Amino acid sequence: MKALSPNKGLPVFLVFFLALAALPLLGVEGYRLRLLTLLFLWVSLAGCWNFMSGYTGYIDFGPVAYFGTGAYATAVLMIRFDLHFASALALSGLICAPLAALVGGATLRIRGAYFAIATFAAAEALKQVTLEGDRVAGFEFFGGSHGLTLPAAPDSEFFYYLLLGFMVLVIGITHFLEKTKFGYGLKAIRESEQAAELSGVPTFKLKMRAYVLSSSLIGCLGGIEAYWLTYIIPDDVFNVMRTIQMVIMTLLGGMGTVWGPVIGAGFLTLVGEFLGAKFVYDYLTILGVVIVVVILILPRGIMSLMKGRRGETV
Amino acid sequence: MSLLECRQVTKRFGALEAVRRFSFSLEKGEILGLIGPNGSGKTTLFNVLVGIHRPDEGEVVFRGESISGLAPHRICRRGMAKASQTIRPFQEMSVLENLLVPGMYGGKLGLKQARERAAAVLNLLGLEDRGRVPSGKISLAERRQLELGRVLMTGAELLLLDEIMAGLNPAEVERALGLLEKIRGEGKTIILVEHVMQAVMKISERLVVLNHGERIAEGKPEEVARNPEVIQAYLGRPYA
Numbered sequence: 001m002k003a004l005s006p007n008k009g010l011p012v013f014l015v016f017f018l019a020l021a022a023l024p025l026l027g028v029e030g031y032r033l034r035l036l037t038l039l040f041l042w043v044s045l046a047g048c049w050n051f052m053s054g055y056t057g058y059i060d061f062g063p064v065a066y067f068g069t070g071a072y073a074t075a076v077l078m079i080r081f082d083l084h085f086a087s088a089l090a091l092s093g094l095i096c097a098p099l100a101a102l103v104g105g106a107t108l109r110i111r112g113a114y115f116a117i118a119t120f121a122a123a124e125a126l127k128q129v130t131l132e133g134d135r136v137a138g139f140e141f142f143g144g145s146h147g148l149t150l151p152a153a154p155d156s157e158f159f160y161y162l163l164l165g166f167m168v169l170v171i172g173i174t175h176f177l178e179k180t181k182f183g184y185g186l187k188a189i190r191e192s193e194q195a196a197e198l199s200g201v202p203t204f205k206l207k208m209r210a211y212v213l214s215s216s217l218i219g220c221l222g223g224i225e226a227y228w229l230t231y232i233i234p235d236d237v238f239n240v241m242r243t244i245q246m247v248i249m250t251l252l253g254g255m256g257t258v259w260g261p262v263i264g265a266g267f268l269t270l271v272g273e274f275l276g277a278k279f280v281y282d283y284l285t286i287l288g289v290v291i292v293v294v295i296l297i298l299p300r301g302i303m304s305l306m307k308g309r310r311g312e313t314v
Numbered sequence: 315m316s317l318l319e320c321r322q323v324t325k326r327f328g329a330l331e332a333v334r335r336f337s338f339s340l341e342k343g344e345i346l347g348l349i350g351p352n353g354s355g356k357t358t359l360f361n362v363l364v365g366i367h368r369p370d371e372g373e374v375v376f377r378g379e380s381i382s383g384l385a386p387h388r389i390c391r392r393g394m395a396k397a398s399q400t401i402r403p404f405q406e407m408s409v410l411e412n413l414l415v416p417g418m419y420g421g422k423l424g425l426k427q428a429r430e431r432a433a434a435v436l437n438l439l440g441l442e443d444r445g446r447v448p449s450g451k452i453s454l455a456e457r458r459q460l461e462l463g464r465v466l467m468t469g470a471e472l473l474l475l476d477e478i479m480a481g482l483n484p485a486e487v488e489r490a491l492g493l494l495e496k497i498r499g500e501g502k503t504i505i506l507v508e509h510v511m512q513a514v515m516k517i518s519e520r521l522v523v524l525n526h527g528e529r530i531a532e533g534k535p536e537e538v539a540r541n542p543e544v545i546q547a548y549l550g551r552p553y554a
Contacts, residue, residue, distance in 0.1 A: 181418045181425060184407075188415045191404035198364065198401065200390040200420025200468055256406075 013171075020164055024157050033156050037228075039269045040163035044221055045242070046249040046261035047170035051177060052214035053247075054255035056207055057190030058111065062119030063218050063246055065103070065126045066096045068238035070219030071226035072130055075148040076141065078227075089223045096219030097212050104211040108204060111193070120240070127238035147233030150226060159228045166224070170217065174258045186210055190256065252294055254301025263302050267294075315378055317342045317472060317503055318363075318394070323372035325355075325362050325527075332358040334527040335372070342471075345494070345504045347518030347535065349511075351548050355527040356507045357398075360474050364396045365389040376472070390420045395470035397461045399477045403449040409460055410436070410445035413467045420468030428467070435463045438496065440489075455486045462493065472503045479510045487513050511549070515539065523548065 024033060045067070053060045070092040077088035107118040130142040142148070153159075177183030185206045188196035197203050226232045245268070253264025271290060275283035298304055316339040325333040333355045340346055348356050361367045363374055365386040374382050381389050395416075404412050410432055417428030436442045439459045444452060449460060458478050465473050479490050491513055498504060508514045514521070514535070521538040523531040525547040531538050538544055 179425075184411065184415050185419060187407060188404050191406055192402045194366075194386075195401045195404065195464075196415065196419075197386040198366075198390060198396055199416035199464060200387050200395075200422075201415065202385070202387045202419075 017164075017168060021161070024160060029156070033160055035269075035273060037156065037160045037163050039266060040160075040167040041221060041225065042245070042249060042265040042269050043262050044163065044167045044170045045218060046246050046253070046265045047167070047174055048214045048217045048221070049246040050250045050255060050257075050261045051170075051174050051186075052210045054250055054257070054260065055177060055183065055186040055190060056210055057256075058108065058207060058211075059116045059247075060119050060211070060214075061116035061243060061247070062103075062121070062123035063215070064238055064240060064243040065119070065123035066100060066215040066218040067222035067225075067242060068123070068130065068234065069096055069099060069126060070222030071232050071237040072142060072148070072222075073219070074223030074226050075150050075232055078150055079148060080141070085227055089220055089227075092223040093216040093220040096216045100212045100215030101208065104208050104215075108207045108211060120243075123238060123240070123243065127234050130234040130238070142234075145233065145235070147231060147236075150230045150232070153227050153230050159224065162224060166217075166221065171258065171262065173213075174261075178258060182206070182209070187256070248291060250301075252291065252301060254303030257301070257303045260301050260303045267302065316340060316375075317344075317377065319375040320359075320363075321373045321375065323359070323362060323369045323374060325358055325367055326370050331527050333362065333369075336524075336527070336529060337372075338522055338529065338532070340472075340503065340505065342503055343498070343501065345498055345506065345517055345519050347514040347521045348505055348507045348524065349509075349514060349521060349548060350524035350530075354524040354548075356524055357476055358527075359524070360396055360398075360476050360505075360507065363389075363474060364394060387419070390416075390468055390470065391422065393470045394472040394474065395420060395465040395468040396474040396476060397465040397478050399458065399461070399480050401461060401464075403457060403460055403464075405448070405450040407449060408446050409441060409449050409452065409456075412449050412460060413463055416464050416467040417469075420470065422469075431467060431469075432463075435466050438466070439463050439493070455482055458482065458490070459493075462490075466497070471501070472505070473497070474505045474507075476507045477509065479508055479513055482510075491517055 023036070049060065049063050052058065073092035073095045074088045077083040077091055078085060103119065103122045107115055110118065131145055133142050134140055134144045177186065185196065185201045188199065188201055189203050189206060193203055222237060226237065249264035249268050250261045251264065252267055253262065254260030272287055275286050279286060294302070318340040320336055320338050323333055323336045324331060336359060350356055358367065362369050365381070365384050368383050373380050376392060376394055381392065404415065413432040413435060414425070414428045417423045417431050418425060421428065421431065423431060436445055439462065441456060441459060444456065452460065462478055479487050482490060487510055494504065494517055506514060506518060518535055521533065521535050522529055523538060523544050530547060531541045531544045539549065
């Protein structure tokens with residue numbers, strides 16, 4: 001993508017970012033503000049998934065494990081330990097790191113469908129912990145299927161700016177991957193893990209780093225959503241649909257690219273909202289057709305429309 | 315002290331002993347040719363040396379330290395690198411980026427230094443105008459050169475070259491031999507597995523012949539070529 005190559009892209013990005021930051025001041029509010037906030041959330045989620053799975057080629061099918069864990073960690077820390085949101089959120093990210101290291105340590109040695117299945121299973125297992133943990137252990141902690149209610153949240157603008165900042169962070173990290181040693185190492189793993197290893201790339205260590213970083217950030221996003229919605233239940237925050245949505249958004253936009261998840265999440269969220277308003281009952285069917293058509297026409301994502309996207313800009 | 319020493323190395327796959335109690339040593343600056351029929355254990359031996367396989371018995375000593383059981387990337391960073399016709403390049407990356415990865419990781423260079431060394435290596439390989447081309451779009455001969463470039467970028471002092479001339483035409487083989495001479499001139503040590511006999515005979519100082527995982531002969535190329543057992547097992551007719 002020439003127009004947004006590392007050096008020329010920065011001014012474009014800054015203007016874009018400042019414009020978004022100015023929107024609430026220009027009177028954007030209510031539904032539109034919430035829609036944009038939701039969009040930032042999805043861009044961030046898809047972006048986190050992308051810099052793990054898109055760059056290493058390891059298809060993580062359980063990112064929602066950390067989304068749910070983060071949501072529950074934030075809720076529990078705020079309700080049961082009376083922590084402030086900021087510290088609860090930071091701790092939620094920190095809790096996800098060792099958890100991801102544990103899951104990653106067991107699964108990042110297996111590739112392909114097996115990695116996807118193992119991560120999917122990990123997410124389902126964690127959902128069961130929040131769902132049945134209280135009953136099994138005989139205490140009141142996660143609230144079971146009734147979920148948890150968090151303290152009242154600040155206004156919409158708070159979440160707008162928080163998630164805008166988060167989105168910029170995730171795009172920044174991915175941007176950093178494009179032309180740095182770490183990013184080249186991850187891409188080498190995706191292209192040929194054996195050649196990478198034989199070139200001196202500590203493949204397992206790099207995968208772990210990407211996975212733990214991605215998972216911790218997804219955990220924070222879960223915490224933010226929990227506080228935003230003020231009410232969480234296991235079936236929602238651990239819902240496999242969230243995983244699928246991250247995957248589809250990234251696929252639509254283009255895996256392993258900086259702007260793929262942004263475009264994919266933007267496209268899916270906005271088209272979904274538009275169709276949802278126009279065709280209240282059939283919009284999911286139509287959305288499904290749209291996704292299939294885009295992927296058939298552009299199997300490598302919308303980003304592949306931009307010429308010379310890969311391997312030319314050194 | 316030898317640069318590399320194999321001590322009684324055995325590697326089995328189930329009941330098959332691909333390499334059997336194999337020992338040899340290699341001095342710094344040598345070019346050693348490793349020959350033998352298909353399935354004689356040459357590639358397995360290479361894979362044991364670079365850490366893809368762990369030896370079932372015996373030990374590999376590199377620069378005076380045992381490296382048996384180390385991960386391939388560690389062995390690469392210690393200075394032993396393998397090039398092989400079967401290794402795919404990083405297809406979605408340009409030729410230059412393909413060289414940056416081994417430069418930064420195996421060679422422990424910063425991005426800027428890696429670019430400088432990559433420019434030098436591209437020059438040496440005669441690929442200086444191919445740097446920006448996606449590596450999925452280069453010719454077979456260029457791919458072999460790139461693979462050689464990949465191991466050069468790691469800065470390894472011992473290069474294991476596994477059939478990097480396979481499928482090249484005579485002119486390309488000549489060019490490759492010229493390259494190897496240049497690389498040797500830079501103080502590298504090389505072990506060469508090759509079926510292109512004319513090339514192996516010409517450049518190797520010493521040959522080791524493998525058959526069924528065992529060493530059946532060793533010596534100067536012209537001696538080995540006259541060895542009846544080698545002729546029987548591999549060459550088919552006297553070569554030299």
